[in-house]
Amino acid sequence: MNRTNEGSVDGRPDPAPRLYAVVPCAGTGSRAGLDGPKQYHRVAGRPVVAHTLAALAAVRRLGGVMVVLSPDDTQFESFVPSHRPDWVVRTGGASRADSVAAGLQALAARGASPEDWVLVHDAARCLIQPAWVDGLIDACLADPVGGLLALPLADTLKQAEAGRAVATVDRQGKWAAQTPQMFRLGRLADALRHAGPGVTDEASAIEARGLAPRLVAGHFCNFKVTWPGDFALAEQLLPGLVGPAGDGSTP
Secondary structure, three states: OOOOOOOEEOOEEOOOOOEEEEEEOOOOOHHHOOOOOHHHOEEOOEEHHHHHHHHHHOOOOEEEEEEEOOOOOOOHHHHOOOOOHHHEEOOOOOOHHHHHHHHHHHHHHOOOOOOOEEEEOOOOOOOOOHHHHHHHHHHHOOOOOOEEEEEEOOOOEEEEEOOEEEEEEOOOOOEEEEEEEEEEHHHHHHHHHHHOOOOOOHHHHHHHOOOOOEEEEOOOOOOOOOOHHHHHHHHHHHHHHOOOOOOOOOO
16 A cells, blocks of 8 residues: 555545553552552542542543553452443553553553553552643644653752762753653553563653653642652642542643
8 A cells, every 4th residue: 555645545544543541550559658559548538549530531532541450459449430340451560561561452452553642640640630631642642752741850869878868969951750651552562562570660661762752841749649648748739739620620
């Protein structure tokens, strides 16, 4: 077949790439100091992951949100009964990269193409707002690589050894990565295969393939609930972020 014009084959328009989200939700949350997984701890009356999924569900351009759970997870449906069961996969791997790869495979099995966009978002970033996700989509939809939400570092960075500062690290040009991170399904799957399980985010796997993801300014409230004090902070911040209708929109 000959490509006769940009975006078409034999004169027929190519289908526009679709957008999906993958939420790895197989972690144990050991650093949070809780009895169970942190994604099920309640913040402002709802489980952490329920806030996250509600915000993603409000992003109209997303065709679906695939949640990746541990095979041993028996709690998700009771905590988030509104999430469609056919958008849940219990094949979470030993690492984040394994879980994301499983989510990509599940999307492909549902008919997603290698050219479709996938936004990977941490279940524990429960203050995410639909407007921030839409901003990432707007910035990356025409980008040849994709990108991620991130914040330029403002604090002075220290190199530590045995609990003591031994050097000051130059913060110039350094950003703190957030999520979502948005890449083409096929490219991300390939990057994760080559990177192995040690990568801590999707952008690092893409970078290892010689590509430079776009940095899109995020929000300081889009932090990952990790430590015990983070839950109280999220509880305080959430009412000021969620719209008056409780729909996750920014007022």
